[in-house]
Amino acid sequence: MARTPSCDKSGMRKGTWTAEEDRKLIAYVSRYGCWNWRQLPKFAGLARCGKSCRLRWMNYLRPNIKRGNFTQQEEDLIITMHKKLGNRWSTIAAELPGRTDNEVKNHWHTSLKKRVQHNTITNSEEIKATKSRDITISQVTTPASSQDTNGPLSPFSSSSEFSSTHDLDDMSFIDAFIESMDQSFLLDDLNGIVQNNTNCDFQNQDTSLVSPNHSSNDDSNLVVDNDFGSFVDAYYESTVDNFWTPYEAEMSHVPTPSHMLMTTLPMESEYFSVVFEEDLWS
């Protein structure tokens, strides 16, 4: 489903996100949070508009996104809520943990809508047929009755075939993604920064990430903030060799970005305390 990458007039990239862009976005948001989507791309070293970054994160990269087929229960819920609420996709998606409004909307348009319409048509045709049958019969036997209103047919032929085969807590996409990046995911951005600077001597070190309190009049010169970013980066880097261990032992899978953050960042950091309070990572 990849779109051909292109650029708009202002030089911002459009189209499909590359793995490298994803990696940058995940790395940045995992470390610094989404403090301002509009400003974020330039600090993260991305040639994307903030809106595009937000969309990519919210609909695809965010932890706990559930991928894969919708379960029967999910589809039933979507149909029921759509009947009540109409096209209020975000409200509907809020009732489906791990599903995004975009995903729900797409699934509705590509699958559920047709199914519901088809069943409505089938149902009304059936009612018509039943009525004409009733009329025909009634002409011979009894007077026409108004009690021929069938309830709405279920749009599904079966209701239990999916639920038993799908894992509702499937987070394999994120895990697979992180895994595919290998542990170099963490090291690439910081390549050379901390290697010989374990005592936080970060003068003139370039990186693709810039901390949110980085202040610069020249946005094109993206260097890590020496006060905040380097502190976090150093802490991060110093723990990178062993940060897998607790979660490998405890959870038996590669940690998601949120796990990485909690494992590696100093909890006494005021900035990240705020992030956690806002439950950004759940």
Place this chain on the structure above:
DNA sequence: AACGACGTCAACCGCCAGTAG
């Protein structure tokens, strides 16, 4: 094998509501 029709879904666009100054 080639081609067109159709389905899927990531991503874009424009609008709107909330908020800060």
Place this chain on the structure above:
DNA sequence: ACTACTGGCGGTTGACGTCGT
């Protein structure tokens, strides 16, 4: 009260995959 900015939402697009002929 007004304006500018931002995040969020829903509608729509279009590239790519799949299927049927």
